[in-house]
Amino acid sequence: MPALSRRTFAQGALLGLSHWLGVCKPADAYHQPGDGVTLVAEGRPVVTLVTPDTPNDSVHYAAVELSWHIEKATGFQPATVTESKVTSTGLGKTHIFLGDTRFARKAGVDFDALGPESCALRTVGRHLCIAGHDTSGSPVDVNTSAGTLFGVYELLDRYFAVRWLWPGELGTFVPKAESVVVPLQDRVVTPRFMQRQVRTGAGLRAKDHPEMGFTAAAAEDYMNAQAAFLRRNRMGRRIPAKYGHAFVDWWRQYGAEHPEWFQLVNGKRGPSRLGGRFSMCISNAGLHEEIVSQWRQHGGDRPGHLPTFVNAVENDVPGQCECDVCKALDGPEPPNYRKFIPSKSKLASKPFVSDRYARSWQAIQQNAAKYNSNAVVVGYAYMNYFAAPTSGVKLGPNIMIGFCPSSWFYPRSGDEQDWMKAQWRGWADTQAKLFMRANYFLDGYCMPHIFSTQFADEFQSAANNGMVGTDFDSLTGHWATQGPNLYLLLRLQIRPEVPASTLLSEYYSAFGPAAADVRKYFDFWEAYTSGGRARLHDTFEALGASRWRSWAKAAHAIYPEESFAPAEELLDRAASSANGDQEASMRVQFLRLGLQHAKLCSLAAAKLTLGNPESRHERGRVELQALLAFRRANERMWISNLNHCAWVESTSWTLPGAAGQSPDPDPE
Template sequence: MELGWHIQKATGFQPAIVTESKVRSASLDKAHVFLGDTHFARKAGINFDALGPESCAIRTIGRHLCIAGHDTPGSPLDENTSAGTLFGAYELLDRYFAVRWLWPGELGTFVPRAESVVVPAQDCVVTPRLVQRHVRSAAGLRAKDHPEMGFTAAAAEEYMSAQAAFLRRNRMGRRIPANYGHAFVDWWQQYGGEHPEWFQLVNGKRGPSRPGGRFSMCISNPGLHEEIVSQWRQHGNGSQEHPPIFVNAVENDIPGQCECDVCKALDGPEPSNYRKFIPSKSKIAGKPFVSDRYARSWQAIQQIAAKYNSNAVVVGYAYMNYFAAPTSGVKLGSNIIIGFCPSSWFYPRSDEDQGWIKDQWQGWAKTDASLLMRTNYFLDGYCMPHIFTNQFSDEFQKASSNGMIGTDFDSLTGHWATQGPNIYLLMRLQMHPDVSASSILSEYYSAFGPAADDVKKYFDFWEAYTSNGRTRLHDTFEALGASRWRSWAKAAHAIYPEESFAPAEALLDRAVSSAKGDQEASMRVKFLQLGLQHAKLCSQAASKLTLGDPDSSYERGKPELQALLEFRRAHERMWISNLNHCAWVESTSWTLPGAAVQSQDPGPE
């Protein structure tokens, strides 16, 4: 029982946990907490039928407390399960016990000690503000060719279980049954022969530019719109009896390329400063600005779907060369959800770039669409101390006050001991978007007890290092042909050379001294030290194995790799990093036996 475990950790007192049937009238002289759909809660007037998904009523009745939520069948760890009562328990622990979940596992669970905890009179209904709070688990990001570089099978299972609990404790979940993603991946194979007009026209040819290649759609085509809605209806989603239904109209993972006259007629004028902000070697540098054709096409699809279900909601992405805000003044309305997904522009950014990105969100918000922050920012950084709390919180909080209804972050790569402040902000802002970043980070640092100030200085050092290295990052990744999300380890040694670690190590040494006498704080500082040691070992291995250097070889880097893998085996259950994600990145970054080859990185799905 989550509530009982945390209360015991805070007070040392183990509360009795019993079914309501065992609570006798005489025992009601003592305080009780009633959880879920109990007779006591119903007698207290809690109307369960009025509680929406993920909602919880928290009410004091005399000396007793009811935590009663909207609960649906299914695993409480599944984000599609409405776990209102569980969320209510976490709300109580958050508000009155000051519990903070920093990273998976007991060491990452900060529960301040208390002789007693006083919960004032309550009568409220609590519902997460964002209808979806989603950070992709990165469960599939592992090296298939070199599994020995990641977790052992048993450790991987334990890690994913601990991470799932961490996500729910931070109240990740959703109350919209939205299924979306690149919608037309296999359509050319299925429909290209009969309906080539549904597909991109490029250089006078419909469909993929080469056999098996990616393709975009002729997004303006009325027949395509009808087919999207027809398939939605065939899957049983067109009934008026159901709540809002989601029509997936997300373009494939490729720039919008159709050159037909109908598509081009829907395009708005390109913003005067657009090319200034497009990276010169990006996938969209030579592509037209096509945001308006996509916006107007989603609008047309929604109008067709609304004939069959007035609640129909169309989902699209603002991505690639249709990421920048439309310029035609189109109004879309809340029944169109747009996943805001910059295909580049990782942190750190120049102040000018940061302002431009926020302007694009604001421009989409002016269409009156519902917006999801659907970004790939957290795929960046590998396992290095790549810290970007200030720019991320600035962007997130601007978005949260301008049309954001939810999130979908790709992905939780899980480098807890080197990127902890980033991840903590990512979690807490989704539940508390109006709380300042400095206040949230103070919570994180306070878990290090008397070493809190030293740990703050340590991460401030790395944030300054990250911010000041913007040009170096760009130039190095370009020179080495490395990707900021898939082959980061090609460049790890260049961005974080061995000498860069010494100042940070000295700062953590100070934290060790400050934490003496506080066992839990000392263990957390040790956790950071292990993360930094792991990052340093990765940098050393990268310097000998990187595919960015033609002189690299497996034999040359074998000692460094062996030292790294021995370290991982010794510490894999500390959860300092998601080692499977490390292995996934390294498998396309380093010269390894068998499978590693230099290749063009596709865009993240």
Template sequence: MKFDAVRACSLALGLLLGLAHADVTLVSESRPQAVIVIADKPTRVARYAAEELVRHVEKASGVKLGIHAESEDSGALQRIYIGDSAAVRKAGINVEKLGAETFALRVTKEAVFIAGQDGGGEPLEADTMAGTLWGVYEWLDRDLGVRWLWPGELGTHVPKTQTVVAKKCDDTVAPRLFQRRLRAGSGFESEHPALGFTKEAAKQFSEEQGIYLRRHRMGRSFPVSYGHAFTDWWEKDGKEHPEWFQLLESGKRGPNKKGGRFSMCVSNPELQREIVARWKAKRPADATTPGFINACENDILGLCACEKCRALDGTAPADYLKFYPATSKMAGSRFVSDRYARFWLGIQQQAPADATVIGYAYFNYFQAPTSGIKLNENILIGYCPSAGWFPRSDEEHAWMKQQWADWRATGARLFMRTNHLLDGYCMPFIFAHQFADEFHHAVEKGMVATDFDSLTGHWATQGPNLYTAARLHVRPEASADAVLSEYYAAFGKAAKAVESYFKHWEGYTTDSREKIGQTMESLQASRWRSWAKAAHVLYPPECFTPAEKILEEAVRAAGSDAEAAARVKFLQLGLEHARLCARVSAQLSLATSTATKEEIKKAVDELIAFRRANERSGIGNFNHLAWVEDLSWKLSEETRKAPDLYP
């Protein structure tokens, strides 16, 4: 049957006459009171958004709402319009005039409307605009109290109810940040793949995590590309234009050895012109999205020793190297932030007025310039410290935040591009409060985007960190305690015990700050790639006992609540796995290992058996762990086999 045109017209008339907003009942006493209506030819985003609404309402109430095309008449009293449609337009919502990723959420006496700017791509792709999907998640958050603790069904917390009500509202909501990104951490590869996921388990983990990230509204309003920009330039241009590249103290231009890394001669105006010219040549003439010129230095310190580059350098701050260890690449380096600020400004001044130049505040150009140079909002800087790992002392934490404020004071825009979430291996390494404080400071000081590298996905041991990182993208003003109380509340009667458990580990992490630094330095372990060298030192066997007792208390508190008990079991699995990894670290660490082949095989077999038994549980990203362990442990050739084939 055709959609009831009379009803649609009366609905539009009522809205035009100022029809009062009111709560709308969608489910009453476990019976459906509404249907979902989508356009006859909806976007894939709108259809997926409708399906997400159905899934969560059913999980809450046991009632599965129907999805109908607009041309159908369901005979229902109430309708939930999802995505652009004739009824949505008649209600005065023009999605084409909404900003990128923006949605309208309106609840009237007559209907619920959730519609926004959508792209035509796959709903789970980060580059697909998904305003309507964000609107559905906003409603689920507000009115159903849904919380996505970690990927998968167990991590999806939906309070049970027999009645579902959409509360009156009339809001238009846009993301606070034009890009919200937690890198998924699904691309880690190891020379010892048997330590990681089997193929199907890896697929499941990646898919569930992808859904989780979209539920926390990870995505962006328009395409933006950046990264170490000049990695292949020497190979292509070194012979013809050696003057574009760093001058070494030896008088040679380019890398100091064949295949070595190199920085650019950023004072060279010809290099600046060439960067703009190459960007123009690649940019489509009919492009409608903002243009971004990638001017991020290669993954190396700024090393050019030519007189022109050095003439651009400002005076090094007194605290320039204060918070870097003596073994850091930064030791003895020259402060070069001013030359890079002038480099980005020089490129921007030659580019079209609507272009934005992207650079990184990194290595020896992480601190803000000291010469007084003024930048502008057409320069976007990625805040990318090569130190500042959590937990920090109060002094270091204040210093790290000051660097953000000082760069912002130049007039440039900033985005968060830290590597700090790579820290901690799979240990219960908790720093949620300091992370939240830095995030809040960045928001207050004008943060426009994020790109955190990377979401390593150890959900059962580092859940508070990861939930806080995701949740603040949606509620950036929420306090750390407010965010964490959401997380703990999902454990029902076990909430207080779980809160005590993670407070215990956050205290342990904070108290271990100096020991962590000293251990990493003495064992020559990296905070992001060879942490498993040090796991046994930082997490000795006796440290796990108090935490185990707290989780046993949580089990008792959960009682007959099966869902809460399952979530506590999830944490127990994570802790058991962390203890096993620390024990294997003690035997196999490259820093101290004297294990025999037989001992190596026994230790690794035990670890792999645990991972195979629990690889579908979602407790952690085993491929990430295999990558770290490959760089940390003495391993056998046997573990080079595919995990599906390992005996």
């Protein structure tokens, strides 16, 4: 049987709808427009939003979101009604049917066939159905399947050109709409990646110095705004993958009875020192059996269609076991491996052990598959098992690996960038499923540390080589200084096929007549960042600072006071260009506040850094007071996640009552 054309399908569906509604007049009520469905005409909405009579929370939220954005685009709020209020006569005008409506079912939407997070977008006569897979739960919870909501965001993205730049109304760019016509269509939209996650940064706050961050009320409002923003960028997941460092407490629980499960180092099992971190004897068959046993105890062996995840992620420490069984599983070290390991890194003295982990995950999966063929073992490509295996091992799709570089922050040399992409491809060659589990966005503090080009290059290379999901640690939220980085971080997870330059043009377009000047401003900082690679390395090493937890030790050295002057001039030009466009002017001012905040942080760091043993709180009292006054005055502008700033500063600066600096653990 030949496939039905869209027009033939629509006509057939409409006959059924006419019977359902008992419609015979007006004659053109179901006329299929030739050019699509008109939602906005002459600057006004010409559509009514329709929800089921008892919509679930996500569908109700979808209607509110669509109404709000249409009002922003036109200045007029469209009517919203429940389906029982729609009369047959009223169907002579255009409607958007949201969620599981009778209209959508009569139009042929098969809700049972829609997978999690999926949405059918279907034009039917002069109407549009946005009908998704919707589950109960908060609409902004990443674990709630909100297909209808995602369909609304797809509509706003593609046909209203809405861009979500940062949390809050100012960060929501909604172009004025004179006319919006949705082309005839019948398609199902599902986010490409099974998980799109950027950890919220909610836990990144200074316990000892809360005064450095948000006030409590502002913190709550910020996190609420950020949650809505992340959902607008369609962060979420359709498979409930659970993983993380799996064996943190195992020595205390099992060390006495089963020391053989733990690393053998210098002839001793377990931690090398009391309370120290430890890796596992990852090849041990008894360890494999216990991992699977605990997975079964939590219901992992129950039959079902969805994958069930076996957590085999090593502890946050290099793989160190020296036993003969582990060593026998190792592949040869790659010829260029040491070239890319920093000489003073904790990995420099450690062996290359990727193959032992790959083969052990494979053995664990084979064990679990005896009880459930859908069992998926999760591990990390991390530490000294980050580089791709060399033994030719083939793992298959029931092994899922989080690609988690423990270092190699941006900017990189060209050789480093190529090597990093090669490691991803090497893991992809094992035929495992890969997700990007990177710590890159913990870098940069609140400084204008711009690496958008290299990040996009690596992300899109991964997307073209088997990436199935993401999990970024973490969203530090420095929207006014790192906007291009963060925009690409979120936008690429929905549009990975679009060139980065095109996506950045979307971002800059929100600045209206100042777009070109704002692009030059961020180009200046990206050149400054990429040109400072050696300075970053040498300074952080000299000051004993880390690129994620104690960045503020080095802020004044990487971004000295004089570095801000050229950027301030560029933003002055942008402000002049935006003059006369109120919204664009406000967004340029947002960037200026971010730069001012970064400069104040640099000035405070110069007096308070723990990288200088002579630093005293009294030396930086004036600078610190100026910084805190600025934060209190501007905390609700959302220029930065101030709690993240406080988290970094609490281990970077000498503050009232602060203890001395302590070594930085690795990000988990």
